[in-house]
Amino acid sequence: MNKKWTVPALSGLFVVSCTAWFLWARSPTESRASTERPVQPATQLGAETLRYAEGAPQLTMIGTQAIPPSRVPLGDVLSARVTYDEDVTARIGVGVSGRIVDIKVSPGDAVKAGQVLAEIDSPDFGTAAADLNKAKADEERKRLAVERARDLVSGDAIPVKEWESMQSDLAQAHAETQRAEQRLKNLNPRGLPISGQRVKLTSPIDGVVTDRTATPALEVSPGLAAPLFVVTDPKRLWLMIDLPEKLLGRVKLKSDVSVESDAFPNQQFMAKVVQLGQVVDINTRRATVRAVLANPLQELLPEMFVRARVLQAGGMGVRVPNSAIVNHGVYAYLFVQEAPGEFRRRKIALLTQGGDASYVGEGLQGSEQVVVKGALLLDAELTARTGDKS
Known part of the structure; x- marks a missing residue:
């Protein structure tokens, strides 16, 4: 008896299980389908216009933008x-060798003409300044000697030859002073402030420090590849x-x-x-x-x-992305939103065509809402209703 009832019982249990699984698997799909919005077809208004009801899912695939006219x-x-x-930029370096001992500004700082950017200790300046002072002192000494000898030579107290020799010495001293002055000027063509052998590097223009290669204790020389400061x-x-x-x-x-x-x-x-x-x-x-x-x-x-x-x-023209333009034969069109959910296809004349965007000369008035996303979808639906315009 037990064996006879075992097979029917198992078969019944299998049928019940399959039915339960089928109902369980189907219920979420039916529930989900019941919550989805049905796709609502567009309403055609004339040969070139489509209208979608408020909340239609197609509207989520359409984007518009108001594009004002601009120069072509x-x-x-x-x-x-x-x-x-370069007309308002100064690249500031040095004409002598030395070492930076103080930096006054950082990139981004606004500066005025003549403002100190850094101070440089330069033995070259010290040597040139000392040579100039020595030459000036020697010239002054010889000038005073000539002044004293002028009275003596007039009274025959000294020979004329000695007087002429003293004048020659004064001329040589004057030439040496000029040479020392020129050397110092060559070392300092911008006329930077100098104190002993310390040079103050200043900005020649008003502006902003945009670049600085100067760092504390940096050894500098005229042959540096980059300027110490850029002011512009x-x-x-x-x-x-x-x-x-x-x-x-x-x-x-x-x-x-x-x-x-x-x-x-x-x-x-x-x-x-x-x-x-x-x-x-x-x-x-x-x-x-x-x-x-x-x-x-x-x-x-x-x-x-x-x-x-x-x-x-x-x-003037309206610059539109090429994704907004649809072509039928030799003619170009785009869609304009005339009211919420209402889109009209318009023939346009292109002034220029670029890789990403083109300029429309005719077909748009002012800053209209141009369809920049979904134009192909609108065109496909309208063409399916009215036929290919080409």
Whole structure:
């Protein structure tokens, strides 16, 4: 009896277990499906407009941006480098050998013209100053001797030959004084303050200390590779633009330049061309164009790499990312949000086309909400309803 009931009992237990597992596994899926929002189709308003209901999941895949008109560049973005404005920059070194005994400033300090940056102990200055003092003393002694001898020679108290010899000695002493003065001037062409053999190194201009290689007890000499201090006006910089050969004829002096930096992604800086390149690099086929870059907030720094666009003299356009543009045959379109959830496809005329963005000349009015994300999805749905426009 037991054996006869064992197999049916096990079979029943297996069926019950499978049923329970199936119900358990299915319940989360059904629960999850019941909480998901159903995909709501767009409503077509005319041949070029789609409208989505509020809360439609498609709206999460669409992004818009208000883009104001701006000046149109001559071409695509150009590589450029920020450098010091050499017209307001002083690289300060020394013309003698010595040792730094005191440093007065640090990088970032604002200084005035004539302010002491460091003090240097220089035996060369001490020797030159001592030679000058010795020459002056010798000249003065011989001058007094000539003055005394003038009265004596007039009374025949001394021979004329001796008088002439004394005058010759005075001339030689004067020449030695001039030589010593010139040597000291050559050692100190800027006229730095000197006390004994200690030289005070001063700034020749107003500005900010942007670089300092001077360190305590550093041995210095005229042959140092780098200046001890760099003082500049950080509000004025130069922009060195690598300009393609094909654009050389279109860029003029005083052309405006728009500058962008990865360090400040939402800001635009302006520069003005002041010098055109004189030589084309044989390898890159580019010339270097120099522009003066305004940096009133001192945000940009020398040696930064930036992106530059030389602007056309006239004309305005709207710069849109290429992801916002859809093409049908020879025509270009983009989508504009005219109301919440409502998007219209518009034909546009492109002024310039770049690698990342293009400038729209016709088809937009003012700062409209341009679809910069999801344009292809909108175009696919609208095209599926109306057919390909090409």
